[in-house]
Amino acid sequence: MSILKNEPTGDDAKSASHNHQINDLNNGNNAQVPAVLVESLLFSYVASKPIIDIKKWQLGKSEQVFLYGPSGCGKSTLLNLISGILSPQGGKVSVLGTDIARLKTSKRDRFRAQHIGVVFQQFNLVPYLSVLDNIQLAMHFANDDSNKTDAMKKESTKQQRIASMLHALQLPSDCILQKASELSVGQQQRVAIARALINKPDVLIVDEPTSALDAAAKDAFMQVLTDTAISSNAALIFVSHDQSLARHFKRVESLTDINYTAAAMPEPERRT
Numbered sequence: 001m002s003i004l005k006n007e008p009t010g011d012d013a014k015s016a017s018h019n020h021q022i023n024d025l026n027n028g029n030n031a032q033v034p035a036v037l038v039e040s041l042l043f044s045y046v047a048s049k050p051i052i053d054i055k056k057w058q059l060g061k062s063e064q065v066f067l068y069g070p071s072g073c074g075k076s077t078l079l080n081l082i083s084g085i086l087s088p089q090g091g092k093v094s095v096l097g098t099d100i101a102r103l104k105t106s107k108r109d110r111f112r113a114q115h116i117g118v119v120f121q122q123f124n125l126v127p128y129l130s131v132l133d134n135i136q137l138a139m140h141f142a143n144d145d146s147n148k149t150d151a152m153k154k155e156s157t158k159q160q161r162i163a164s165m166l167h168a169l170q171l172p173s174d175c176i177l178q179k180a181s182e183l184s185v186g187q188q189q190r191v192a193i194a195r196a197l198i199n200k201p202d203v204l205i206v207d208e209p210t211s212a213l214d215a216a217a218k219d220a221f222m223q224v225l226t227d228t229a230i231s232s233n234a235a236l237i238f239v240s241h242d243q244s245l246a247r248h249f250k251r252v253e254s255l256t257d258i259n260y261t262a263a264a265m266p267e268p269e270r271r272t
């Protein structure tokens, strides 16, 4: 599925903005800089109950990891820290060398839109919008007005790019104008991947979106997800409690092994 790398796009604008931002911030275009680096990370929702305590964890550029752990061990919390939705009380998360929590809100939102793609458990598609509009919304948030090129502005180019992405994800071309709510669960998952990848993120974060699928559909979803992440050159963090999905990954880790707090928590699933 090399089309994701070859289609005509507003990439010039994106990479100019990308390089400028990364050079400015922390020299993140250096191949040595990991996609994600977690150092001495501490987070709690309430002071007396720390949820995340990770000394060091990292993910290389284009690397794929399966991170599993029981319900409540902090998987979604960690993903929210990595994507800058939550800010830690201690330590830091660097994405491409940038300490995302230290960016001002508007820069953080732009950085997230340009460099991080997220597929949520519930997909978070806008149900009454078409597939096209759902994906264009993500493109809009990543758009850097100061670096817009004519190509990026052209509606037809955007639509062509979305159509290529949907094709790569094996979605029928006529679904592009359908409302998200009219699609099957499996189709919605693929649209959620398309939306997460449309801005060519450096890091793709996927939070257990397979629970509604049967075994065969899960396998097909995992295959298309990992293939698309590879062809997009995105590092992939996939979290789940379902260890049967681990076989799709070379790197498999338990969050309870890297998170001191989770390891110390009395989880019902580990007591049995």
Ligand SMILES: Nc1ncnc2c1ncn2[C@@H]1O[C@H](COP(=O)(O)OP(=O)(O)OP(=O)(O)O)[C@@H](O)[C@H]1O
Pocket: 045, 046, 051, 069, 070, 071, 072, 073, 074, 075, 076, 077, 078, 241
């Ligand atoms: N907004 C919040 N305020 C307070 N506590 C929270 C909040 N969100 C999550 N928690 C708690 O933090 C812990 C970790 O939650 P989190 O959602 O990260 O776990 P998870 O591993 O993703 O779980 P699941 O697999 O069920 O989605 C849980 O004990 C949860 O109750």
